[in-house]
Amino acid sequence: xxxxxxxxxxxxxxxxxxxxxxxxxxxxxxxxxxxxxxxxxxxxxxxxxxxxxxxxxxxxxxxxxxxxxxxxxxxxxxxxxxxxxxxxxxxxxxxxxxxxxxxxxxxxxxxxxxxxxxxxxxxxxxxxxxxxxxxxxxxxxxxxxxxxxxxxxxxxxxxxxxxxxxxxx
Amino acid sequence: xxxxxxxxxxxxxxxxxxxxxxxxxxxxxxxxxxxxxxxxxxxxxxxxxxxxxxxxxxxxxxxxxxxxxxxxxxxxxxxxxxxxxxxxxxxxxxxxxxxxxxxxxxxxxxxxxxxxxxxxxxxxxxxxxxxxxxxxxxxxxxxxxxxxxxxxxxxxxxxxxxxxxxxxxxxxxxxxxxxxxxxxxxxxxxxxxxxxxxxxxxxxxxxxxxxxxxxxxxxxxxxxxxxxxxxxxxxxxxxxxxxxxxxxxxxxxxxxxxxxxxxxxxxxxxxxxxxxxxxxxxxxxxxxxxxxxxxxxxxxxxxxxxxxxxxxxxxxxxxxxxxxxxxxxxxxxxxxxxxxxxxxxxxxxxx
Ligand SMILES: Cc1cc2nc3c(=O)[nH]c(=O)nc-3n(C[C@H](O)[C@H](O)[C@H](O)COP(=O)(O)OP(=O)(O)OC[C@H]3O[C@@H](n4cnc5c(N)ncnc54)[C@H](O)[C@@H]3O)c2cc1C
Ligand code: SF4
Ligand code: FES
Ligand code: FES
Numbered sequence: 001x002x003x004x005x006x007x008x009x010x011x012x013x014x015x016x017x018x019x020x021x022x023x024x025x026x027x028x029x030x031x032x033x034x035x036x037x038x039x040x041x042x043x044x045x046x047x048x049x050x051x052x053x054x055x056x057x058x059x060x061x062x063x064x065x066x067x068x069x070x071x072x073x074x075x076x077x078x079x080x081x082x083x084x085x086x087x088x089x090x091x092x093x094x095x096x097x098x099x100x101x102x103x104x105x106x107x108x109x110x111x112x113x114x115x116x117x118x119x120x121x122x123x124x125x126x127x128x129x130x131x132x133x134x135x136x137x138x139x140x141x142x143x144x145x146x147x148x149x150x151x152x153x154x155x156x157x158x159x160x161x162x163x164x165x166x167x168x169x
Numbered sequence: 170x171x172x173x174x175x176x177x178x179x180x181x182x183x184x185x186x187x188x189x190x191x192x193x194x195x196x197x198x199x200x201x202x203x204x205x206x207x208x209x210x211x212x213x214x215x216x217x218x219x220x221x222x223x224x225x226x227x228x229x230x231x232x233x234x235x236x237x238x239x240x241x242x243x244x245x246x247x248x249x250x251x252x253x254x255x256x257x258x259x260x261x262x263x264x265x266x267x268x269x270x271x272x273x274x275x276x277x278x279x280x281x282x283x284x285x286x287x288x289x290x291x292x293x294x295x296x297x298x299x300x301x302x303x304x305x306x307x308x309x310x311x312x313x314x315x316x317x318x319x320x321x322x323x324x325x326x327x328x329x330x331x332x333x334x335x336x337x338x339x340x341x342x343x344x345x346x347x348x349x350x351x352x353x354x355x356x357x358x359x360x361x362x363x364x365x366x367x368x369x370x371x372x373x374x375x376x377x378x379x380x381x382x383x384x385x386x387x388x389x390x391x392x393x394x395x396x397x398x399x400x401x402x403x404x405x406x407x408x409x410x411x412x413x414x415x416x417x418x419x420x421x422x423x424x425x426x427x428x429x430x431x432x433x434x435x436x437x438x439x440x441x442x443x444x445x446x447x448x449x450x451x452x453x454x455x456x457x458x459x460x461x462x463x464x465x466x467x468x469x470x471x472x473x474x475x476x477x478x479x480x481x482x483x484x485x486x487x488x489x490x491x492x493x494x495x496x497x498x499x500x501x502x503x504x505x506x507x508x509x510x511x512x513x514x515x516x517x518x519x520x
Contacts, residue, residue, distance in 0.1 A: 154404070
């Protein structure tokens with residue numbers, strides 16, 4: 001057990017290892033990403049788990065980074081919106097959001113995209129738009145781009161499945 | 170958020186001893202605790218992080234056929250565990266009707282049981298609240314009471330327990346395994362949460378330092394698996410707390426109910442087991458009239474705690490509909506909208 005006087009948290013963020021010294025244990029994962037690592041793609045909408053704008057992957061699972069205490073996640077692997085594209089090649093979910101007009105102002109979009117990546121990995125929704133909408137309900141969009149978002153998720157999921165099949169063949 | 174000491178427990182014994190100090194609180198995923206701390210609703214001076222404890226993240230099938238679910242199992246992992254969900258489908262449905270996919274990926278079993286009320290006056294440090302500050306009064310009385318109790322409340326507190334998970338669990342005789350200074354004990358979930366009485370600050374039977382280590386579901390409760398449903402009325406289709414919810418589980422023999430279980434959510438400061446209704450159901454022939462009688466029995470003692478008498482009628486209709494869905498049978502696949510009244514299911518009754 002450690003009553004930590006100097007707190008250090010070790011995280012892999014988008015593949016890069018980081019040992020981050022914290023002067024205070026109150027730092028959330030969202031604040032750590034935005035303010036200590038300069039990764040401002042993850043957005044702070046409500047800061048209370050109610051909007052999904054801060055969604056990132058922790059060990060491959062989508063969570064709300066605003067309600068995660070950074071120090072508690074010591075040893076985890078974090079993926080943010082900045083970690084999706086391969087150089088200039090967009091991730092299929094990013095490309096699908098553009099192709100289907102899955103946003104207007106774009107504020108909710110990083111959270112939407114990370115949530116969609118998590119949803120596709122979870123693999124419970126299949127090609128049913130109702131299941132996709134339900135599984136995306138943790139991401140609010142004040143611009144109301146929901147129709148495009150649902151189409152983008154379904155399209156990206158289908159593309160990723162056929163790419164995988166292509167690779168296997 | 171106030172400053173606090175952060176302690177990462179490596180063993181259950183360390184956790185219990187570190188959390189026994191006044192002002193200490195356990196930290197699991199933090200999806201409820203951090204929210205409350207950000208609002209200044211709770212101000213623990215020490216957080217004892219239990220998420221690194223070994224072995225508490227397992228779903229085990231016991232030799233007698235029952236399940237032991239570790240306190241750190243994430244809500245989504247339990248809901249999507251195929252053997253667990255097959256044995257206790259109404260528990261999986263309740264879990265998937267709660268919060269959002271992101272929150273369920275983080276939230277733990279123990280954190281769900283221990284989540285605090287969503288009473289808006291509890292959440293607002295500027296309002297008087299007996300739960301936050303014993304003796305201060307209750308500003309919810311005469312206030313906005315849509316999410317407040319119709320059963321088991323007292324003049325000291327009219328709040329409700331917000332969990333969906335607990336409602337299905339209490340109907341199926343779940344038990345809570347608790348570690349303390351003197352080893353472990355088991356308490357039925359029905360006896361775990363306390364009604365407000367004159368001390369609404371005491372929310373459960375846990376004593377300082379006691380840690381939930383697991384949840385137990387008896388093998389016998391899997392006998393309801395073919396006829397178990399959860400339904401939840403909320404102010405939007407998804408990602409909202411229950412205004413009223415119901416869990417129903419039936420054991421049938423040729424159209425006759427051998428045994429029925431019923432519990433309600435959003436109506437009291439604990440998941441509400443409706444035993445009076447179960448007496449009505451036992452041995453009876455399935456019919457709409459029977460379900461209405463069961464609903465009446467469940468709500469005999471109901472009374473509004475404010476401007477919320479509508480919840481009594483809402484609960485009555487929801488009970489009838491949930492029993493009808495349970496009688497029709499557990500669907501082979503989880504519905505697209507778990508627990509939703511808006512789902513296009515072949516309901517036998519639109520009460
Ligand atoms: C926007 C939003 C919507 C939500 N909607 C729903 C909903 O519709 N239905 C629903 O049921 N829930 C809902 N929730 C609540 C959610 O289910 C809880 O926040 C979650 O289950 C808490 O789990 P946790 O692991 O994050 O607990 P934490 O926040 O870490 O802890 C919660 C409490 O449990 C205590 N605790 C944790 N572990 C233990 C242990 N092992 N032993 C003893 N005490 C312990 C902590 O000290 C704390 O008091 C919602 C939450 C949010 C933020
Ligand atoms: S109902 Fe209970 S929780 Fe809400 S203000 Fe009154 S005492 Fe506090
Ligand atoms: S900022 Fe995290 S959910 Fe809104
Ligand atoms: S695109 Fe503006 S909030 Fe979603």
